[in-house]
Amino acid sequence: MPFHFDPRRLACSGLAAGLLAGCAGTPAPLAEDVADRVARQQAAMAELRSALPEQAMDAETAVAYAAGHNLEVRLATLDRALAAGAIDLASIQMLPSLSVQAGYLKRDQVEAGSGDPLGRHTRSAELSWGALEFGSAWLRTREAGERGLIYARREREQLGRIAIETRLAWLRVANAERRTAQMAEADRLLGHGEALLARLEAAGLRDPLVHAQYRDSLLALRGQLRAVGDQASAARGELAGLLTSDRRQPPRVAADAVQQDTLLASVTATLAIPEDTLETHALRHRADLRELDVQARILRREAQLTWLNALPVLRLFYGRQYDTDLRLDPPYWQQQGYSLAFNLLGLASAALQNRQLSIQRGQTDLHQLALGFAAVEQVRLGRERLALALADWRDAEARRASSARIAEIRLARSPFYEDDELEQARAQVTALQAGVAADRAWEALLERYLQLLQASGVDVWPDALPAFEADRPLEATAEALRRHWQALPQRVAELAREVG
Template identity: 25%
Template sequence: MRRSKTILLSLSAAVFITGCSIKPEPLLPKDIKSSVKKDLQLLSNIVKPITKAITLEEAIDRAVNNNIRNRVQKMESALAYKQIDMVYYDMLPSLAANAGYSVRDNYAASASTSFTNGQPDQISGTPSYSVSQDKERTTTDVSFNWNILDFGLSYVRAKQQSDKYLMAKENEKKVTQNIIQEVRRTYYQTVSADALLKRIVPMKDEVKDALVQSRKVKLQRVSSPMEALSYQRELLEVLRSLQSLERNLMNAKLELSELMGLKPGTKFELSEKVRKNYDLPEIKMALEDMEKVALENRPEVLESRYKERISSKETTTAILKMLPGINLNAGINYNDSDYLLNNDWASYGASVSWNLINIFKGNTYNKIAKTQIELAKEQKLAVSMAVLSQVHLSIVNFKQAKKEYELSKEYLDVAEEIFNLTEVGNDLNMNSRLVFIKEKLNYILSTLRHSSSYANVQNSYGRIFASLGTYSDMKKEEVKAKKVEKKLVKKIMPAVEKKEMKSPTFKTYGIATSNLNVRAEASLDSEVKYVLEKNKKVEILKTISIKNDVWSKIEDGYVSSTFLEIQTTEVK
């Protein structure tokens, strides 16, 4: 006996000491590095390589298939589907197999005595002991147990879980639509950013060069210090605007790369380019039809319908909880005891249990279930009203975006004309050069507003289909509404990249304010070919700057721009 107790205490102490010896083990640096290497490799291999310029359709396809957020949502839907199987298993009866082995260090011997007048007789001095079990025993059994009430409840829960899975699928659809909408927005933002970033860097260099020249003029005291400092302040303001614009544009491509599931730093080009004229999309569906389509297809509305169906099943659950539970059981047993006549046997039976308190709770359960149904109906109506409002709002925003686009186009045309005039009439003194730089910046900003307004049109157009919940139709409509240039138009901002520019839409003329010498070259030392009479009008082909002199190229030679009155006429 003492030996058995000693062994038991020793085992208990060993288990206790082992449990206390467990300490937190942080990840080793080499394990972290190995994990990071694998993660980077997975991120690199998660998408197919880029072999050509990416269209909007391809960007959407990459985002839907490769975006990490969308993949997580799909896995959550798959998990919800697997949980349906788990609930189905709850409807099945329990089938348990048990086995046991027990040992005593002595026999469980016992004696008995007579029971008289409510009291046991005293055991004699030499009692007779009996044994009914071995010191070592082995038992096994397989038991079957099924509660019919639990089966009914599990069946209802399985139906509800099926609806929850369908809700998860609708939520997955909603996430997909949101991602597609974000891709559409960032795609056109990136198109604008790619085009304008290529113009900003040269202009920054030009502004910096003007600052250097201004500082030299200040040191040479050619002009007053106040005039030079004011000029530098204006230039610095332009430079600050350019840097702020550059910072905002640089984020667009990174955001699009993340949405498409590309590894940060992956280089890619977009097939769409900035244009001056676009064909705007049109919506031909009637508003009443759009409302019906939205209520039939929007994930939020369908999700609220599934919630209503789940709540309606709570009434069935409340009724089942009031019923008694009928438990059926059966089993096959085995015991190797030598003292048993039958070492194996079968057993079966049935029992009924009824929690009578549930009868009184039943009315409350039923009221709660009906309240949940009414709440679900009201929630569905609220969601439906919100969806209808979004449809109407998307139409209003689309129409407003088109108006803003038309206004931005007119503004760009005016800014382009002003820029052309300032470039032709620039004589490179301090004030006119500052005006030239400002107008160039205004031209870039007006181009940004124009391309951004078109991106807003496309974004508003996409939101209409997103409000309808039919983005697959939107992609088909996108192909049909793809922009095709009706005529050849000049690319946006050609003059920003060129020091000298011949305007394709204007002709520039100069009227001599006095008699001018027409020279063979743009130099005062060049040969005089003839004299241009006062008030004579000639076409200026281009303007060139040499040191502090500005020369105009005409058909027969060069004349000084100082004595020309510049006029610009639109070519019809």
């Protein structure tokens, strides 16, 4: 049937295409998408804020629980899984390719007298393998494996950050709960003082100025006691947030399996290590510096891949084709051979890409140098801060002992005057504040110590747990953390020999 040009048909087709294009450019309302997302988020939040374990948690159990429910850790785990999938994908691309094709073609007319049918069936199967494609896939496999190292290190770094934050938050809550009895005693003494002031004011036996000064002292002490309670509430809320639990139901803490003496011995051993040894260990083992090492290796792979793609393409093939439009009996044939192709612009393109990669390698070297300089300065500053924090903690502990002794003597004496009861309450609150200051000094010391370990390239997350696994039992992770923290003094002692 001959073809006839129809302007009306062409105009209708153009109008329909224009209408479809206009509709495609109009965004659909987001109401349904937003509603679906909000429903999924609310369900996920309810699941994420699941009930905490019934038993009280020590520091390591809290860290293990926080690592298992932290969303950033889950994202890092998914990045590592994507890198593993990229390795599998690149490995498959190294295999020969098998292509199968089938089709049907119908014509309205054929050459007169040719005897060719109007309908035509075609089928083909071909197995091919390219040497250049194999080399490119091999390099991509190596590159994907190196990217997996980067994601694994990022995951460990994230786990270490969660471990430090959770352990410090747990320590604040544990210190607050340990002060519960002392706060109750201080509150009782303040209550006695307030009752005594009410009796004195009712009797009118003292100068009103004395009453006002007495009340001012009681209000100041009550405010100090309330501040200590507010700090405890804030610590519980911080720990609940790290554990992704309801802040209205704070977790219960148990005794820490890692004793303070163990951590103090590790702090002392760290300060005994020469500064240049810590700096060398940091340059060798810092996660950010090692990540740049892997990035530099990836850039070298990219350069190799660039020059490889500029080479002539050799392709081997073997296949069978079937076509009913041929006068063969049977109507199929086999074919094999090879092809060699060379892109004349490929060499120039490879040279330009290699120049870009050289600039990127230079940027990586400068970035690594800047990070190395910052790491050295961070180690020096961290070591100085740790030494100052240790001195502050020792002074705070001495003042805690002195204030506790004063409060003990005050409470042992029977009050004869109303000022004696006020002094008892003041001594108790002062001892409480000295204890809070000592606890804060220890928290600061532990924080400076962990920061110095991270700056020096010492893994806070144990080597026994190279990556977090969601199906690992909570107690198994907590036990590995306990062993790791208890062995910190030995690990720090081995640091000098490792660098040497």
